[in-house]
Amino acid sequence: MENPISIANTTKMTKVRWQTFVLLLFVGALSYIDRISLSIGMPLIAKEFDLSPQMQGLLLSSFFWTYALFQIPGGWLADKIGPRRILTWAVTLWSVCQLATGLALNFTMMLIARLGLGATEAPQYPTGAKLAALWLPLKDRARGAVLMDSSSTLGAAFGSLIVAGLISLLGGWRESFIAVAIITAGAGFVIHRYIRDKPEQHPKVNELEAQYIAEEHRKEDSQEEQKTLIGKPANFLKHRTFWFMAVGFMTANMLFYGLLTFGPLYLFQARGLDIHGLASASFFIYISGFFGENFAGWLAQKGLRRGYRQNVVMRTLLGISAAIATMAIFAVAFVESANAAIVLLAVTLFFGRFLGLYWSLPGTLTVRSQAGILGGMMNMFSNVGGIIIPLVTGVVVSMTGSYFAALILFAACGLCYLVCSLLINYEKKLVLSEE
Numbered sequence: 282m283e284n285p286i287s288i289a290n291t292t293k294m295t296k297v298r299w300q301t302f303v304l305l306l307f308v309g310a311l312s313y314i315d316r317i318s319l320s321i322g323m324p325l326i327a328k329e330f331d332l333s334p335q336m337q338g339l340l341l342s343s344f345f346w347t348y349a350l351f352q353i354p355g356g357w358l359a360d361k362i363g364p365r366r367i368l369t370w371a372v373t374l375w376s377v378c379q380l381a382t383g384l385a386l387n388f389t390m391m392l393i394a395r396l397g398l399g400a401t402e403a404p405q406y407p408t409g410a411k412l413a414a415l416w417l418p419l420k421d422r423a424r425g426a427v428l429m430d431s432s433s434t435l436g437a438a439f440g441s442l443i444v445a446g447l448i449s450l451l452g453g454w455r456e457s458f459i460a461v462a463i464i465t466a467g468a469g470f471v472i473h474r475y476i477r478d479k480p481e482q483h484p485k486v487n488e489l490e491a492q493y494i495a496e497e498h499r500k501e502d503s504q505e506e507q508k509t510l511i512g513k514p515a516n517f518l519k520h521r522t523f524w525f526m527a528v529g530f531m532t533a534n535m536l537f538y539g540l541l542t543f544g545p546l547y548l549f550q551a552r553g554l555d556i557h558g559l560a561s562a563s564f565f566i567y568i569s570g571f572f573g574e575n576f577a578g579w580l581a582q583k584g585l586r587r588g589y590r591q592n593v594v595m596r597t598l599l600g601i602s603a604a605i606a607t608m609a610i611f612a613v614a615f616v617e618s619a620n621a622a623i624v625l626l627a628v629t630l631f632f633g634r635f636l637g638l639y640w641s642l643p644g645t646l647t648v649r650s651q652a653g654i655l656g657g658m659m660n661m662f663s664n665v666g667g668i669i670i671p672l673v674t675g676v677v678v679s680m681t682g683s684y685f686a687a688l689i690l691f692a693a694c695g696l697c698y699l700v701c702s703l704l705i706n707y708e709k710k711l712v713l714s715e716e
Contacts, residue, residue: 300485302412309435311464311468317440321448323341339671339675341671349663351404353658356410369473371404406429407657413429415649424582426644431571438566438567441545444457444461447460517711521704526646532694536610536698539691542674544566547687548563562623577638596705599703603632605632606630606633607696611688611692614685614689642705
């Protein structure tokens, strides 16, 4: 067992807490490069394996089956044995699964590899929620949460360029998958070297930073009767706020995952982009989401530090952004210009990715000792949507011969996300005690 590391003495507060979340940002980006590589390579893979739209949807959704299934175990393990160990093993193992995807010889082998990738990536975000609860004060938690979660759009943006570039440079989709797997394997080593479960265990955290975090946590804890907040995780299901949180996050991610999985195919098939145009458009769309999500975190931090109530800040930001994202994706179905569609998709993700604020909730609505499992439960429901949306989209596109109905479906998901976000009580912790 690793001994706690003594805290260095300096006169200026260190910022290891933010460096930790910047590292989580880049590790998360790698995970999304692994994910989007299949979407970018799908036109070539579908041709090689002779895949129908339904089979493509099945392959694209398979990741989410095990990803959803292992969310709660991943969060539970983060609570019980610590986020550092779990995240190190998760990243190392998912690099192996990405390698297996590149070596797959047929549809079945690729399906098995994608199931493995989903299982091994599952602990990532619940572990991040646990680290946010342990390392960040309440007023900074939203900023840290979106910094971590914006890895999805950063990875998707650069992943589209990197994977497309590797396909061109190395001569095929297999070689690009293998190259990404090697890079990911190195990230596991970096995590083990830098991440620590608690601030006081980190060799670069000085006394000022450790005391600041501890004092802010004491203030937060003093506002609630802690003994009533600890109990069986199943008791989360008794609270309406949990269900609004779970369904809101699920439908927000159905909108995002719909674009992540079928967006490249939509631009390729319906808008006539080639592989290079597809990479450029995808970069523009996803990088818009990255900037939008971090803008949301900045706005939330500013609002909370100025003394605005949690409900006011969160409902305002999530309500307005969800409404704009929903209108934008609805409009995509009706525009004729490819460039107009690309701009509207970028607007959709800029505002739609305000959903990253949800990742501040596990550390806000329960005690730190149970933040991992609440994050796992929230993300499990989210990824049920990740399972459903590629399958339904594949069937809809196959039956109708176009993407019009699929885009309307994505808009309906955005509307549900809007309603749920307005109904969450962001200020009241979830009582788990049965006393």
